[in-house]
Amino acid sequence: MSQLINMFSYHFMQRALVVGILVSLCAALLGVSLVLKRYSMIGDGLSHVGFGALAIASAFNLAPLAVAVPVVVAAAVLLLRLRQNAAVKGDAAIAMISSSALAIGVICVSLTTGMNTDVSSYMFGSVLSLSSSDALLSVMLSLAVLGLFILFYPRLFAVTFDESFSRATGTRTELYNTLLAVLTAITVVLGMRMMGALLISSLIIFPALSAMCLCRSFKSVVVTSAAISVICFLLGLMSSYFLETPTGASIVVADLICYALFRLLGKRK
Amino acid sequence: MxxxxxxxxxxxxxxxxxxxxxxxxxxxxxxxxxxxxxxxxxxxxxxxxxxxxxxxxxxxxxxxxxKSTEIGYLPQQTQVQRDFPASVYEVVLSGCLNSLGTSLFYSRALKQRALENMERMGIEDLKSESYQALSGGQQQRVLLARALCATKxxxxxxxxxxxxxxxxxxxxxxxxxxxxxxxxxxxxxxxxxxxxxxxxxxxxxxxxxxxxxxxxxxxxxxxxxxxxxxxxxxx
Structure with a gap:
């Protein structure tokens, strides 16, 4: 217990705790809709775009979040449009955009600062990388994501379950799809400082998949996946502190173990 | 008329x-x-x-x-829906979406309407069952109840x-x-x-x-x- 108190006496740990819990909540809530709509890969694609944006921001000494948030939001809207047009198939478009963004980011980095610890922290995440202004912005944005998700919950459910019915009864489905994409983009950018660009998408996908093994209603899936997400984040954070493993990777492994457990429980029922 | x-x-x-x-x-x-x-x-x-x-x-x-938005539409089912984790009640209630207007959440009257339409379709016992666990015929009844929520x-x-x-x-x-x-x-x-x-x-x-x-x-x-x-x- 004293070790725990000791752990949270560091400022960076307190920041990581607050931001991490909020981002985990956002990711879990959005994840349910994204997984069910077969949009899981969008989170992965966006994180690569986020990496590119962060690399460019650090090359030009700009505030990382202020650059990354608008760029990734724009990429999210673009991906959604590409999906609808079907000139390039959805998954191909995601692969194209994400690897291009990654390539541009890598070139940008190698031309300027070189592969330093900063860049590695973008790839694999670090609890140390959160500055206090970053943390404040993260808290505000994630509260906005949570608020919007709760306020539009009935509409987001309807659009997730049956887009053609919702559209036929006069719901502006494109608006809500865009809302979903924008909220995901913000969550990805906020989460990738801690989780890393390569690992953030698991924060979105795992809790939803675990919850779906056991729960029968949409609401219970949403609530359970939020709980799983926060608990796995806490376990990951603590094990990374005590075992000195990387934070992002520890959280992913906690999520993986949790998924395996739920899967087994779901089978036994 | x-x-x-x-x-x-x-x-x-x-x-x-x-x-x-x-x-x-x-x-x-x-x-x-x-x-x-x-x-x-x-x-x-x-x-x-x-x-x-x-x-x-x-x-x-x-x-x-x-109005064209007040038609009770029963679309063909997609693969996404067949294994969607939602309770019967949640699906039927979503038919009331076009009565929401500018309010954010379903009112008591709309929830009542969803329950009544479930009774009409004889699926009130399935209220908290998972939609994906139902038979094809039951799923269609659920979607019909939802369509009835959307229209008069x-x-x-x-x-x-x-x-x-x-x-x-x-x-x-x-x-x-x-x-x-x-x-x-x-x-x-x-x-x-x-x-x-x-x-x-x-x-x-x-x-x-x-x-x-x-x-x-x-x-x-x-x-x-x-x-x-x-x-x-x-x-």
């Missing part, structure tokens, strides 16, 4: 005509069955009626207090018995007819099961890239078109 009137409707996809010359009207309490082969323009007509695809020419006029006047059913076994199909047809007669809700049903269509419907619209027939089911039975379509045999 006429609730829907279509005049000289034409639809095109990328400049190519897929359906033309559609003229029909629907009165309160009518049961219209839209028949035709695959690719004859049935789905296009549905999209037009729902306001999802504007007609290239002609007009669709709703009257008697009906007109149901639009897109192949409602696809994938159902003969018993479940029969039950579904009877249920639809019951709603039509008891609640005076008009029905437009798209189907390629023409024998059943003629048995239950009051009116038939036969499409084949254009309107081949519109009239009462009795007239349709006597028409040469029906005889040819039904393989020469009388019904």
């Amino acid at each position: 006429t609730i829907l009137e279509c005049k000289d409707l034409c639809f095109s996809y990328e400049g190519k005509r897929v359906l033309e010359g559609v003229n029909f009207s629907l009165s309160a309490g009518d049961y219209l069955c839209v028949v035709g082969e695959n690719g004859s323009g049935k789905s296009t007509l549905i999209k037009g009626l729902l306001g999802l695809k504007p007609p290239e020419e002609g007009s669709i006029a709703f009257s008697g207090g009906l 006047k007109l149901l639009l059913l897109d192949e409602p018995v696809t994938g159902l076994d003969p018993i479940a199909s029969g039950e579904m047809y009877n249920l639809i007819k019951l709603i039509n007669l008891c609640d005076n809700i008009s029905v437009i049903m798209v189907s390629h099961d023409i024998h059943e269509a003629v048995r239950y419907a009051t009116h038939i619209l036969h499409l084949g890239h254009r309107q081949l027939f519109f009239g009462t089911a009795a007239e349709y039975r006597e028409s040469s078109l029906a005889r040819r379509f039904l393989g020469g045999g009388r019904i």
Whole structure:
């Protein structure tokens, strides 16, 4: 217990705790809709775009979040449009955009600062990388994501379950799809400082998949996946502190173990 | 009382005509069955009626207090829905979406409406069951209850018995007819099961890239078109 108190006496740990819990909540809530709509890969694609944006921001000494948030939001809207047009198939478009963004980011980095610890922290995440202004912005944005998700919950459910019915009864489905994409983009950018660009998408996908093994209603899936997400984040954070493993990777492994457990429980029922 | 009137409707996809010359009207309490082969323009007509695809020419006029967003639509099921984790109640309640207006959450009255429609469909016992665990026939009842939440006047059913076994199909047809007669809700049903269509419907619209027939089911039975379509045999 004293070790725990000791752990949270560091400022960076307190920041990581607050931001991490909020981002985990956002990711879990959005994840349910994204997984069910077969949009899981969008989170992965966006994180690569986020990496590119962060690399460019650090090359030009700009505030990382202020650059990354608008760029990734724009990429999210673009991906959604590409999906609808079907000139390039959805998954191909995601692969194209994400690897291009990654390539541009890598070139940008190698031309300027070189592969330093900063860049590695973008790839694999670090609890140390959160500055206090970053943390404040993260808290505000994630509260906005949570608020919007709760306020539009009935509409987001309807659009997730049956887009053609919702559209036929006069719901502006494109608006809500865009809302979903924008909220995901913000969550990805906020989460990738801690989780890393390569690992953030698991924060979105795992809790939803675990919850779906056991729960029968949409609401219970949403609530359970939020709980799983926060608990796995806490376990990951603590094990990374005590075992000195990387934070992002520890959280992913906690999520993986949790998924395996739920899967087994779901089978036994 | 006429609730829907279509005049000289034409639809095109990328400049190519897929359906033309559609003229029909629907009165309160009518049961219209839209028949035709695959690719004859049935789905296009549905999209037009729902306001999802504007007609290239002609007009669709709703009257008697009906709006295009107040049609109880029963779409064909997608693979995503079949294994969707949602309770029956959540699915039915989502049919009340078009009554939400500017409010954010469902009111007590709307929740009551969802419960009443579940009783009408005989699925109140399944309220907290998972939608994905239901049989095909039960899933269609849930979607029908949801459609009833969205409308007071007109149901639009897109192949409602696809994938159902003969018993479940029969039950579904009877249920639809019951709603039509008891609640005076008009029905437009798209189907390629023409024998059943003629048995239950009051009116038939036969499409084949254009309107081949519109009239009462009795007239349709006597028409040469029906005889040819039904393989020469009388019904």
